[in-house]
Amino acid sequence: MADSSIGFPQEDALQHLLSVLQVEDTQFETKLQSLQNLLRRIKPNESANILRIKFKAVVRARDEAILRQALEEHATQAEIPEQVKETLNRVLDLLGEASQSSGSYSATLEQAIRELESAKNMVEIRRLSQHLIDQGTEMVAASNRFRDGLGEIASAVNQYQDRIRELEAEVEERTREAQEDNLTGSKNRRAFEIEAEKAIAQARANGSSICLLLLDLDHFKQINDTYGHQVGDDVLVNFAKLVRARIRREDALFRLGGDEFSVLFCHLTLDQAAESAHRIHQYVSKNPYVYKDLKFNLSISGGLTELDDGESMESWFKRTDELLYRAKRGGRNRIIWS
Incomplete structure (x- = not known):
């Protein structure tokens, strides 16, 4: 038989407890829900002792939740460990x-x-x-x-650098083309002006000698008029090959225009440069030119000088050119040096 000392019905007691146990705690609310379900299964003839135990469990859960909340609030307000x-x-x-x-x-x-x-x-x-x-x-x-x-950015820079290298190569190629004679493969007058100035500066800085040889093919206009420009062009091409084969790698051959050529002899004295010029002259004069069924003799005239101290490029070239014309006026087929 149920103990009437509780003083109010079970459902009322449960609602009263639930109204008291207002704690914002998810786990505690879950526990309350479980206890509520348990109380609803209480039988009418269940003893007061069992009811009291279950109600105490609810109160204990409530107290634990309140204590836990109080401890948490205290911990948050406590000094930092x-x-x-x-x-x-x-x-x-x-x-x-x-x-x-x-x-x-x-x-x-x-x-x-x-x-x-x-x-x-x-x-x-x-x-x-x-x-x-x-x-x-x-x-x-x-x-x-x-x-x-x-x-x-790195990728763009790499692409930019690649493009710069391409442009530099293109500029170098175009510069080379701009300074090269298309027919003979020799360097042209523009290249001569640039390289001669550099060679003069280096010779003066090093205290070394430098010589200039100017060459003309004798009666070249007559060759063009007699055999045609195709033969004339072939003569120029083969003459350039002949000269390049008889000078050093550090020397440079230039086609200044028409049948006029020049050679820069760097680090050679006048006597040494004269030996090279003589070899060129001798080979041309002793070996007939052959083109298909044509065969005829060639000759060259030249002037050779060594750069004087303090002499300008213009003065040096003019002095050498005067020797070339002296060779022509003197009967051609010769090289004069001074």
Whole structure:
């Protein structure tokens, strides 16, 4: 038989307990729901002792929830533990270093450092920690974007450098073409003007000698008129090959125009350059020119000089050219040096 000392019906007692046990705790509410379901299964003839045990269980659960909430509130308001302080100091040091090396997030990090240093409890530290995590995540994302951007920039720079190299090669090729005689493959007058000035500067800097040879094919106009320009062109091509085969690699052959050629002899005295000029002259005069069924003799005239101290390019060229005309006026087929 049920004990009437409880003083109110079971359902009323349950509702009363539930109204008292208002604690915001999900787990406790789950426990209350379980106890409520249990109480609803109480039989009318169940003893008062059983009811009392079950009601005490509800009250104990309520007390545990209230105590747990109170302890949590007390913990959040308590002083920050020493271990947390040590960790926080290390974090602040790291943040300080990051603040010095960061551009975009410098102000954010400095503000976070100030707030962490003045934090009063764990609640503030939790909030700031989450804020820093969020900021750090964004910083990592920004860093990744920056890294990707650097990758794109590096790729663009590589492409730009490749293009520069292509342009440089193109410029070099065009410069070479602009300074090369298309017919004979020799360097042209423009190249002569450039290289002669450089050779003069180097000779003066090194105290070395440099000689200039000017050559003309004798009666070349008559060859063109008699045999045609195709033969005349072939004569020029073969003459250029002949000269290049009889000078050193460091010497340079130039076609100045028409049948006029020049040779720069670097680091040779006048006597040494005269030996080279003589070999060229002898070979041309002793070996007939042959083209298909044609065969005829060629001869050349030339003037050779060594650069004087302080002499200009114009003066040097004019002096050499005068010797060339002396050779022509003297009967051609000879080289005069002075």
